Amino acid sequence: MPDSPFLPEASAFVLRNARVPAAFLTDGVPAGALLDAEGCAAIDIVIADGRFGPLRPAGSSPQELPAADLAGRQAWPRLVDGHTHLDKGHTVARTPNPDGDFAGARDATSADRTRYWDAEDLRRRMAFGLACAWAHGTGAIRTHLDSQESGPEGGSQRDQAATSWGVFREMREAWAGRITLQGVGLTPIDAYATDYGRRLADLIADSDGLIGGVTRPTGGLHGGALAEIDALLDRLFGLARDRNLDVDLHVDETGDPAATSLDAVARATLRHGYEGRVTCGHCCSLALQPEAQATATIARVKQAGIRIVTLPTVNMYLQDRQRGRTPRWRGVAPVQELMAAGIPVAVAGDNCRDAFYAYGDHDMLDTIRAAVRILHLDHPLAGAPALAGPVPAAMMGLPHAGTIREGAPADLILLPARSLNEVVARAHADRLVLVAGRPVAARVPAYEALTGETAPW
Structure with a gap:
């Protein structure tokens, strides 16, 4: 990050003439402050x-306080990534996905996990991802952790869930005060019908995590209607209730309109009295269902108080992918319809340089910029910033994250942009990140850090 000689050294100072999207001012716009055409x-x-x-x-x-003049440039809070996979990150080079599709991603991830994912490997890659997020200005992350039952490795058994959650707890402690971390158990939903599912729920509870999973069976793909979905959800919600755990699920990550797990999750949420405690990610098939069916599901999601996380960069990468054929749809959930119904919707980064998404850099500013274009969150742009700030922060139960409000930690991203259009138009590698009012002296780590090599500069 650049040096900031213009920032006063005093413990109390003023950033004058900042331009802040009203979406980040959760206590309201100060009386008398002027709003521009972009809000x-x-x-x-x-x-x-x-x-x-x-x-x-x-x-x-107050004129007596030392001051720095932003001259109308944008000041944002540090952003919030409510759905990512730090344990998968940065594996694409050693275990690529041959076709880039979902089935290839599932198989490549399984092979990479079985071969490589010991504590040292996880620690190195998760620390790399967190260092990227820290330098880019992310203040809170919820990461899903692959928590499948132990599998063979070199003739022995490795308890992958225990290993991954152990490293996660280390990372959460090591990064406390810099990035707030939450963990979610990720496993095919049929695992919760077994005794392993009960043990996993105990591990999650002992780690202060959330219970989660994917609404597809072990070894399968999202798509169609899973016959046992109601019974499996009842089992999952029962485990969650007994341990007072919130729920975060991967749902209907497919272009098959027959995939209706989101509606089943909404019904289960209501059945178990879990309103307001459930988050669902992806929900891609909802966009392709008949309008009457989708409208009814959206109404039930609203009634159940379910929060939705859309992962636009990854879903556009994966969905409708066939070799030699141009995709016919963008692969994303019907975000505008969900928001119009009053359902909280957040944008998140999801995978990063792994078999599910070959690109990314744990940069939520880049993610929200892409989301604006993919999801048409513009014309007007005013509401878009909330999807990477106060909305995911509320989902994570973090009242001070993703906002600029009196009394909260003075965590900011200062951008060399005067308007939201300028924010979206450029990558802003020259942003300045402040934590507790002071600049963060951090650069994104060199890729050589993943392999223990020394970067040439």
Whole structure:
């Protein structure tokens, strides 16, 4: 990150003439502050002892405080990634997906996990991903952790769930104060019908995690209607209730309109009285179902208080992929219809340089910029920033994350952009990240760190 000689060294100072999207001002726009045509407020931000002080209309902050003038440039909070896979990240070079499709991703991930995923390998790759996120300005991450039952490795057995969750707990402690981490158990849903599912639920509870999974059977793909889905969901919700665990599921990650697990999850949520405690990611098939069916499912999702996470870059990469054929749809959930129904929808990064998505850099600013274009979250742009800030923060139960509000930690991303259009138009490698009011002296790690090599510069 660049040096910031313009920032005062004092423990209390003002960022004058900041331009902040109103979507990040969860306590409201300061009275008298002017809003531009894109819904951004011109304000002065007081920072004292590492926290936000009063927010005032631009030009009205105390003159006696040292100040830095942002001259109308954008100030964002650190962003929130509510759905990623730190344990899978940065494996694409050693175990590629030959066709780039979902089946290839499943098989390549299984092979890579069986061959490589010991504690040292997980620790190195997860630390790399977190260092990228830290440098880019991500303040909170919820990561799903592959938690399949033990499999063979060199003639022995490795308890993958115990290994992965053990490393996750290490990372959560090591990164405390820099990035807030949450973990979700990820396994095919039929695992919860076995005694292993009960043991996994205990491990998740002992690790202060969330119970989760994918609404497809072991070795299978999303698609069609899973005959046992209601009984399997009842088992999962029962395990969750007995341990007071929230639920986060991968749902209907397919272009098959016959995949209706989202509706089944909504019904199960209502059946078990779990309203407001369930998050569902992907939900791609909902976009291809008949309008009346999709509308009824959306109404049930709203009634159940389910939160939706859309993963636009990864779903556009995976869905409708066939070798030699151009895809016919973007692969994403019907986000605008969900939001119109009053359902909280967040954008998240999902996979990063693994078999499910060959690209990415754990950069939520890049993700929200891509989401605007993929999901048509523009015209107007005003509401888009919330999908990477206060909305996922609320899903994660983090009231101060992803917002700019008095009393919260003064964590910011200062951007060399004056408008939301300029934010979306450019990658902004020259952004400045502040944590507790001070600049973060961090650069994204060199790729050589993944292999123990030394970078040439």
